[in-house]
Amino acid sequence: MILRRTCKEVTALLVAREDRQLPLVERLALRLHLAACRACPVFERQLSTMRSALQRWRHYSDE
Amino acid sequence: MTIESQLGEYQGYLLRFARLQLRNDAWAEDAVSETILAALSKPQSFANKSQLKTWLVGILKHKVIDILRQRQREVSFQDDEGDGSEELDAMMFKADGHYASPPADWGDPEQELNSRQFFAVLEACAEKLPAAMGRIFLMREWLELPSEEICKELKLTPTNLYVQLHRARLRLRECLELNWFGKRAAAS
Numbered sequence: 001m002i003l004r005r006t007c008k009e010v011t012a013l014l015v016a017r018e019d020r021q022l023p024l025v026e027r028l029a030l031r032l033h034l035a036a037c038r039a040c041p042v043f044e045r046q047l048s049t050m051r052s053a054l055q056r057w058r059h060y061s062d063e
Numbered sequence: 064m065t066i067e068s069q070l071g072e073y074q075g076y077l078l079r080f081a082r083l084q085l086r087n088d089a090w091a092e093d094a095v096s097e098t099i100l101a102a103l104s105k106p107q108s109f110a111n112k113s114q115l116k117t118w119l120v121g122i123l124k125h126k127v128i129d130i131l132r133q134r135q136r137e138v139s140f141q142d143d144e145g146d147g148s149e150e151l152d153a154m155m156f157k158a159d160g161h162y163a164s165p166p167a168d169w170g171d172p173e174q175e176l177n178s179r180q181f182f183a184v185l186e187a188c189a190e191k192l193p194a195a196m197g198r199i200f201l202m203r204e205w206l207e208l209p210s211e212e213i214c215k216e217l218k219l220t221p222t223n224l225y226v227q228l229h230r231a232r233l234r235l236r237e238c239l240e241l242n243w244f245g246k247r248a249a250a251s
Contacts, residue, residue, distance in 0.1 A: 006160025008152070012229075019203070019210070019228045039165040046236060046244075049169050053176050053239075054204050057185055060177075 003029040010040045066106040070099050077123050084127050084201040086194040094126040124206055131216055139218045151233055169244045188238035192231055200231035
């Protein structure tokens with residue numbers, strides 16, 4: 001199926017999304033997978049924690 | 064407090080960031096000296112300490128970018144085969160694309176993300192990245208340069224840039240899990 005992705009593929013997409021916009025079909029595939037998977041949303045939250053950690057670290061560097 | 068003694072206080076702090084970004088002690092010391100000299104040339108312009116610190120970090124970033132430009136040939140990126148990223152993938156996933164072990168819940172670590180120890184671990188993890196990868200990652204996350212500019216400064220293709228950022232993020236995640244989030248879960 002064209003929108004079917006493995007967890008390995010989905011983590012790669014999630015990491016890529018930190019730095020660039022994903023093509024529409026990948027965004028759709030991601031959404032479908034995340035709605036049905038238990039592990040990948042946990043990985044997604046880890047990335048979001050890292051994002052806010054880096055943001056605070058940057059802020060801490062110049063406050 | 065005189066400006067000299069305040070500057071002395073920040074010197075080590077500035078050096079940490081310069082080293083992390085440049086991955087070369089001599090260059091980092093140059094960047095910090097130039098930053099401090101710039102501050103000494105206008106001591107009257109800082110109303111308070113936090114203003115001074117913000118100003119110093121701003122100047123340091125400019126000096127660091129200048130050095131990256133001057134040293135472009137030395138810092139320009141060569142694809143180093145076998146940097147262990149494939150092993151990282153293999154550790155996380157089975158051959159069929161499923162997790163070898165599912166990712167851990169890091170919880171909602173609002174408070175601890177502000178702690179000094181956490182920043183120390185974060186910096187140690189960034190320091191463990193291979194030099195070229197670390198520079199690229201810091202250009203993005205500390206200098207906050209846009210992709211096109213990083214590619215231009217380091218003579219990188221966009222694909223190379225994204226591959227390096229991707230690997231850096233995976234490694235950082237792994238390192239934070241091992242040295243912070245995993246430990247905390249084990250302790251509680």
